[in-house]
Amino acid sequence: MKLKGKSAIITGGSLGIGKVTALLFANEGADVLITGRTESTLVEAVEEGKDTSGRIEYFLSDVSKEQDCKGTVERAIELFGKIDILFNNAGVLPLGSTHETSIEDWDKVFAINVRGTFLMSKFSIPHMIEQGGGTIVNNSSILGIKAIPGAAAYNSTKGAVSQLTRSMALEYGANGIRVNSICPGTTVTPMVEAFLENSPPELDAYLKGLQPITGHLGRYATPEEIAHAVLFLCDSENVAYMTGAELSVDGGWIAN
Numbered sequence: 001m002k003l004k005g006k007s008a009i010i011t012g013g014s015l016g017i018g019k020v021t022a023l024l025f026a027n028e029g030a031d032v033l034i035t036g037r038t039e040s041t042l043v044e045a046v047e048e049g050k051d052t053s054g055r056i057e058y059f060l061s062d063v064s065k066e067q068d069c070k071g072t073v074e075r076a077i078e079l080f081g082k083i084d085i086l087f088n089n090a091g092v093l094p095l096g097s098t099h100e101t102s103i104e105d106w107d108k109v110f111a112i113n114v115r116g117t118f119l120m121s122k123f124s125i126p127h128m129i130e131q132g133g134g135t136i137v138n139n140s141s142i143l144g145i146k147a148i149p150g151a152a153a154y155n156s157t158k159g160a161v162s163q164l165t166r167s168m169a170l171e172y173g174a175n176g177i178r179v180n181s182i183c184p185g186t187t188v189t190p191m192v193e194a195f196l197e198n199s200p201p202e203l204d205a206y207l208k209g210l211q212p213i214t215g216h217l218g219r220y221a222t223p224e225e226i227a228h229a230v231l232f233l234c235d236s237e238n239v240a241y242m243t244g245a246e247l248s249v250d251g252g253w254i255a256n
Contacts, residue, residue, distance in 0.1 A: 001053055002235055004029030007080035009072060011063050011120055012090030014041035016189030017139065019048075020223040021087060021230050026052035028231065030085070033076045035061040035068075063090045063116025064108075073123040082131050085234050086124045088117040089139045091157075093195050098152040106153050113157035117164060125172060133176025137233050138165045140181040142250040148207075150199070162246060169244030178243040180233045185211050185250030187221040211251030225249060 008025050012018040013034025022032045026049045034056060036042050042058035049056035059075045061068040076083050091113045094105045117138055128134030143151065144158030162181055169179040186192060186207050196204055208220070229249045233239065248254045 001027075001029030002231065003054070003085075006030045006084040006234075007076065007082055008032045008085035008087065008234075009035070009076050009083060009120070009124065010087045010089055011035045011061070011072075011116065012139075014038065014045045014058070016191060017184070017187060017223045017226045017230075018087070018089040019045045021089065021227040022056055023049055023052060024224075024227045024231055025085075025234075026054035026056050028053070030054045031080050032056045033059055033072070033079060035059050035063070035072050035090070037062050063088075063120060064111035066119055069116070069119035070123050072120065073127065077127060083124050083127050084134055086120060086134070086136045087139070087230060087234075088120050088136065088161075090116055091139060091191070093151065093154050093191050095150060095195065095198060096152065097150055101153050109153045109157050110160075113154070114160045114164070117161055121164075121168060125168075125177065128177050129172070129175045133236075134178075135234050135236055136168065136177065136179040137230050138162075138179070138181045140165065140183050140246065142183050142185050142248060142253050144181070144183055145246065145248070145254060148210075150203075165246070166244050173243055178236070178240070180243060180245045180247060182226065182230055182233065183246050183248045183250060183254075184226045184229075185221055185248075185253045187223060187226055189223055192220070210256055211253045212256060213251035221249060221251060 010022050013022045014036040022034050061072045140161045141158040143155045144162040147155040165181040
């Protein structure tokens with residue numbers, strides 16, 4: 001068990017990549033606190049994790065709210081006594097080109113995708129410093145490196161997350177804290193499925209064409225494939241020299 005004795009916080013942990021990562025971490029022996037805004041899906045995720053080697057608890061939280069993030073960290077310390085891993089996974093994916101994006105949508109996506117990553121890190125890092133180290137993984141996106149049309153706000157937030165990742169890696173390396181980002185390609189999650197349902201049919205073929213592997217195989221990434229990449233980044237014994245990196249799990253999109 002790669003994470004035996006470790007504790008983790010995973011935001012957006014009740015669905016998609018977050019839930020699958022929580023279950024994987026718990027199977028690897030970790031104690032995991034998942035957060036989200038919908039209690040029913042959080043409860044379902046905890047129920048799914050009952051037979052794992054670790055344990056999964058939940059905390060109802062909106063990462064865009066300062067007190068919710070502070071409360072999440074306090075709850076993790078109360079439950080586990082420490083925070084070894086923070087996976088900033090929560091995110092939203094609005095549609096719209098720049099001039100079509102409402103100010104409300106722009107502010108909302110930045111509040112969740114960027115402010116949420118900042119707040120959870122801000123409140124977790126002091127505990128990691130005190131305990132002598134920790135690991136933070138931020139869920140950026142291949143769209144933090146490249147852009148697609150029709151998702152101006154999302155592209156912008158993921159670029160910001162990638163830069164925040166680099167900043168934190170430089171700031172806290174001397175404290176034993178590694179900070180990396182995972183950059184998934186198109187992954188089959190409820191958020192992406194909703195995005196595709198509300199998009200022109202040709203977008204599906206366009207996205208698959210950007211990813212040589214998935215284009216050839218006719219599929220997108222699974223949440224399990226992304227979760228195992230996150231686990232890799234959290235393996236402090238074997239990747240201790242890796243920080244400030246962007247790990248692309250994108251079916252070859254970045255090479256295209």
